[in-house]
Amino acid sequence: MEFLAGSPAPTPVAAALLIAATLFLTCVDFTAPGRTRYVGVLVAIPALAFRDELRGLPPGVLVALGLVLGLARLSPVGLVIAVAAASDPVSTAGFVVPLAVGWFLRETVSGRRSPAAWVNRAFGYVGCALGLLPLVLVFAVPLPDASGWQWVARVLGALLMGKLLFDHEVDRWGVLRGRRHGLRAVEIGLVLMGFAVAAGPIGARVVEWWGITTWGLVPLVYFLAAYAAHRVVRKLRVRFLELCTTCASAAIRGALWLPFLLVGLTQPAHFGLGSAVLYLFVGVVVSPLERHELRSKRHLADLKRLLRADEAEREAALGRWAEDMVGRPYFFTYHLPNLAAGVAIGASAGAHPQFAPEEVPGLLAIARDALDAIGRATPPSYQTRGEQFGARGDHARHVAHVCENLGQTQGRLDAAEEAAEWYGELEVPAATTVALVEAAAAALDLDRPDHAADLLDRVPSDLPPPVDRYVTVFRAHLAARGGDLDEARRLVGLLPAYDAKALIRALAAERLPYGPDLSELLPRIVESEVGLRQLGVA
Numbered sequence: 001m002e003f004l005a006g007s008p009a010p011t012p013v014a015a016a017l018l019i020a021a022t023l024f025l026t027c028v029d030f031t032a033p034g035r036t037r038y039v040g041v042l043v044a045i046p047a048l049a050f051r052d053e054l055r056g057l058p059p060g061v062l063v064a065l066g067l068v069l070g071l072a073r074l075s076p077v078g079l080v081i082a083v084a085a086a087s088d089p090v091s092t093a094g095f096v097v098p099l100a101v102g103w104f105l106r107e108t109v110s111g112r113r114s115p116a117a118w119v120n121r122a123f124g125y126v127g128c129a130l131g132l133l134p135l136v137l138v139f140a141v142p143l144p145d146a147s148g149w150q151w152v153a154r155v156l157g158a159l160l161m162g163k164l165l166f167d168h169e170v171d172r173w174g175v176l177r178g179r180r181h182g183l184r185a186v187e188i189g190l191v192l193m194g195f196a197v198a199a200g201p202i203g204a205r206v207v208e209w210w211g212i213t214t215w216g217l218v219p220l221v222y223f224l225a226a227y228a229a230h231r232v233v234r235k236l237r238v239r240f241l242e243l244c245t246t247c248a249s250a251a252i253r254g255a256l257w258l259p260f261l262l263v264g265l266t267q268p269a270h271f272g273l274g275s276a277v278l279y280l281f282v283g284v285v286v287s288p289l290e291r292h293e294l295r296s297k298r299h300l301a302d303l304k305r306l307l308r309a310d311e312a313e314r315e316a317a318l319g320r321w322a323e324d325m326v327g328r329p330y331f332f333t334y335h336l337p338n339l340a341a342g343v344a345i346g347a348s349a350g351a352h353p354q355f356a357p358e359e360v361p362g363l364l365a366i367a368r369d370a371l372d373a374i375g376r377a378t379p380p381s382y383q384t385r386g387e388q389f390g391a392r393g394d395h396a397r398h399v400a401h402v403c404e405n406l407g408q409t410q411g412r413l414d415a416a417e418e419a420a421e422w423y424g425e426l427e428v429p430a431a432t433t434v435a436l437v438e439a440a441a442a443a444l445d446l447d448r449p450d451h452a453a454d455l456l457d458r459v460p461s462d463l464p465p466p467v468d469r470y471v472t473v474f475r476a477h478l479a480a481r482g483g484d485l486d487e488a489r490r491l492v493g494l495l496p497a498y499d500a501k502a503l504i505r506a507l508a509a510e511r512l513p514y515g516p517d518l519s520e521l522l523p524r525i526v527e528s529e530v531g532l533r534q535l536g537v538a
Helices: 012-030 036-049 051-055 059-071 075-084 089-109 117-140 148-171 177-198 201-211 217-235 241-266 273-308 311-324 330-348 357-377 385-406 409-426 429-445 449-457 465-481 485-493 500-508 518-534
Strands: none
Touching: 012 089, 012 117, 012 177, 059 089, 089 177, 117 148, 117 177, 117 241, 117 311, 148 177, 148 241, 148 273, 177 201, 177 241, 177 273, 177 311, 201 241, 241 273, 273 311, 273 330, 273 357, 311 357, 330 357, 330 385, 357 385, 385 409, 385 429, 409 429, 429 449, 429 465, 429 500, 429 518, 449 465, 465 485, 465 500, 465 518, 500 518
16 A cells, blocks of 8 residues: 555554554543443454454555544544554554544534543543653654754753643643543544654655755745634634634644654654744744633633533533532633623623623523532632632622623622622722722612712721722712712822722732732723712812
């Protein structure tokens, strides 16, 4: 079977990577819920008996068989054939690559049920260990007559690529278990297949082509083309926009990863190594921005799935998710409920492109149920008092903003008072003050100035100057609304100069990851000061 005319046969490393990819796909299918895994094992037994006959099949039949087995979720049969043909790397590649293509096609269009907890943990370990693969390849595929700096460059590049692979595993932590398992299956399988293809004839041909160019023009042209395609796709209103954008982003990542994957790991060469490490370093630098966008897309997809689920399904999915979040950093544990409430704020104002105002109650219910699930799943040894109180306060504050957008003033008052209680228990004076001022504004809109004054009397003492200015402005506004202009002018005279940076620092000092920020306070500041001017006070 001729894989590529005029190209060398796949190396033993490529064949080993192909078998590893097939073994991984087999493990994914075998640990999936349902009876299909047993069918794959039963069919694999006669395939093992006829392995010699299978190796002798015509190339076209072997390719078609691999594609069909991948689509049918019968990867155990593919593993038997791949191992049987291991002595012939060309046949292995000609069979395993179509098998993986069929497997990925089936996996991307079909939903996967949530696996057991031990399966999730096991594949999480595989995702973390994948970061060691580049370093293993540095020693498994040595560069002949390499100088000292070339060894250092290869090891450094392997560590950078390992960090990128580990970061992708970290980005999957906060996703619902079923989707997380599917993402791991597809992404880890694609990485193994990509490494295998790079170690084979295609990778050798690309390196040979690159070798006759100068200044690394091949990856540079590839990067520019991928970036241009990404920008065009984002500007045009094309069908399957999210899929096209994802593919364009993956092409950009490939442009930054591919040079080192070829000349640094799988097809080591003396030329282009420095520029390949440089491309990889650029990929590490730009990775945080891309990862933030990727995490947002995945969590928004989780919210859509939870909105479509009934109450029992949603409770079960959030229960499994909360169980997986035990011991994770605060960002992963509480990002989903805060995102759901934040999306509800945008949807209630009609400003969110993906969620309608009618979905606001469901989004708030998801946020509340997620917090409840975290409280049930997290043992006291992991769960700190501050995390729970802060998350509950943030949620109540978000509900108050939703009620304000929907014109539900009483609900806004109740939610803001609840937020102030949670923040008060946590002893964070700036956040407590923000919630109390929000509640006082709602009480004032309900024509209850006495209740608004009582709420302001509960404001903590010894506030940072920028936070004290914030509450003093509202006190002056309340006094002016009540007709006491002299008191309002006296309070205005006590105001220090407005300092946005000092206010940002005062809020950040309380270390609430999802606490109030300047964008939230600025409309209230403007409203109060404009009101004072209209009343002739300032």
